[in-house]
Amino acid sequence: MKILLTGGAGFIGSHTLIELDKAGHEAVVLDNLYNSSPLALKRAAEIIGKEVPFYQVDIRDREGLTKVFEAHQFDACIHFAGLKAVGESVEKPLEYYENNLNGTFVLLDVMRKHGCKNIIFSSSATVYGDPEIIPITEECPKGICTNPYGKTKSMLEDVLIDVQKADPEWNVVVLRYFNPIGAHPSGKLGDNPNGIPNNLMPYITQVAVGKRKELGVFGADYDTHDGTGVRDYIHVVDLGRAHVASLKAIEQKKGVAIYNIGTGTGYSVLDVVKAFVRVNGVDVPYVIKPRRSGDVAVNYCNPAKAKMELGWEAQYGIEDMCRDSWNWQKQNPNGFEE
Numbered sequence: 651m652k653i654l655l656t657g658g659a660g661f662i663g664s665h666t667l668i669e670l671d672k673a674g675h676e677a678v679v680l681d682n683l684y685n686s687s688p689l690a691l692k693r694a695a696e697i698i699g700k701e702v703p704f705y706q707v708d709i710r711d712r713e714g715l716t717k718v719f720e721a722h723q724f725d726a727c728i729h730f731a732g733l734k735a736v737g738e739s740v741e742k743p744l745e746y747y748e749n750n751l752n753g754t755f756v757l758l759d760v761m762r763k764h765g766c767k768n769i770i771f772s773s774s775a776t777v778y779g780d781p782e783i784i785p786i787t788e789e790c791p792k793g794i795c796t797n798p799y800g801k802t803k804s805m806l807e808d809v810l811i812d813v814q815k816a817d818p819e820w821n822v823v824v825l826r827y828f829n830p831i832g833a834h835p836s837g838k839l840g841d842n843p844n845g846i847p848n849n850l851m852p853y854i855t856q857v858a859v860g861k862r863k864e865l866g867v868f869g870a871d872y873d874t875h876d877g878t879g880v881r882d883y884i885h886v887v888d889l890g891r892a893h894v895a896s897l898k899a900i901e902q903k904k905g906v907a908i909y910n911i912g913t914g915t916g917y918s919v920l921d922v923v924k925a926f927v928r929v930n931g932v933d934v935p936y937v938i939k940p941r942r943s944g945d946v947a948v949n950y951c952n953p954a955k956a957k958m959e960l961g962w963e964a965q966y967g968i969e970d971m972c973r974d975s976w977n978w979q980k981q982n983p984n985g986f987e988e
């Protein structure tokens with residue numbers, strides 16, 4: 651299939667494009683490079699051994715998008731483009747609503763005008779809020795999102811479902827990612843956060859490489875086996891493959907399909923730190939800090955639906971994730987800076 655990847659220069663998009671290429675699909679990348687580097691696409695091109703068609707366009711730019719759709723007949727769009735920093739979204743709600751909501755509205759309108767009515771949308775486990783069911787199945791009701799970022803994901807899921815309801819020619823696949831970490835095993839691609847990382851793994855790797863003094867563990871008094879928060883970490887290469895597998899739901903014209911994308915196993919913050927130290931033989935000093943506001947104790951999924959309907963399941967375990975995250979960080983201590 652010929653597939654448009656909005657936000658395809660980002661962390662998950664750049665890994666997905668490699669998996670799409672491996673599976674014989676043709677990927678075209680569109681990104682405004684607000685949170686990514688052209689070097690990611692250069693590295694992806696080295697890995698797949700060919701150039702990646704790229705357009706530096708903002709999804710809110712209707713004219714720019716139209717030109718891309720006039721140049722290509724896409725079978726589907728994988729829509730990664732969006733702003734994703736939880737804390738920043740609390741400080742800049744308008745910017746987040748404007749970019750994520752308005753950008754998606756323009757994209758959907760241009761898609762339908764060009765007869766492309768197949769979309770895979772990057773959603774998040776954050777839509778479950780404090781989950782009612784553990785492990786979380788797709789039947790678990792959505793919860794209250796405590797920040798504008800999470801709200802944009804939840805709202806956009808509803809928008810996509812309504813669009814499909816009004817026009818059954820659409821096929822909408824919603825992927826609720828759990829906690830993507832890891833990196834391409836080559837060490838050429840990986841997560842490249844700006845400034846102080848908010849997420850656990852990039853913080854750990856920056857401590858290990860000597861950029862930060864110690865990890866703050868946010869809370870050791872949760873009701874979990876060691877008191878620290880439990881999450882469902884998933885290797886970004888497995889996540890990329892989940893997008894390839896999701897094309898099956900589009901081929902089968904499923905209408906709306908929602909899948910949890912995780913491994914189904916929860917690890918605590920200290921489990922991850924210990925695995926990282928054990929696998930990589932590096933030290934990660936840490937101190938226990940107060941809980942971070944908005945965090946839940948436990949969040950992991952039951953990924954059985956994706957296995958049953960898409961034939962997808964995660965191949966990599968926590969040790970692979972720790973090894974590949976470190977391999978990326980130590981080869982690129984300053985991310986994509988050349």
Ligand code: NAD
Pocket residue numbers: 656657658659660661662663680681682683684685686707708709710729730731732733734749753772773774775827828829830
């Ligand atoms: P990322 O920031 O690395 O990639 C997103 C890309 O979208 C960036 O390259 C950015 O430049 C681009 N972008 C943003 N706004 C744009 C716009 N208006 N027009 C064109 N391009 C635009 O993030 P990621 O980690 O690769 O995440 C991809 C998607 O998955 C996002 O929608 C994110 O919210 C979602 N998601 C990520 C995680 C995670 O932990 N990384 C978890 C759940 C969901």
Ligand code: UD1
Pocket residue numbers: 734736737774775776800829830848849850851853865866867868869878879880881919942943944945
């Ligand atoms: C966070 C976001 C979520 C988003 C996801 C992916 C919040 C409340 N949730 O999920 O909306 O979809 O990232 O981008 O921000 N931790 C530490 N020290 C750190 C960093 C994290 O102890 O320096 C702990 C956290 O308390 C948590 C676990 O590590 O228990 C994972 O945190 P993180 O990587 O930020 O992911 P989530 O909070 O699950």
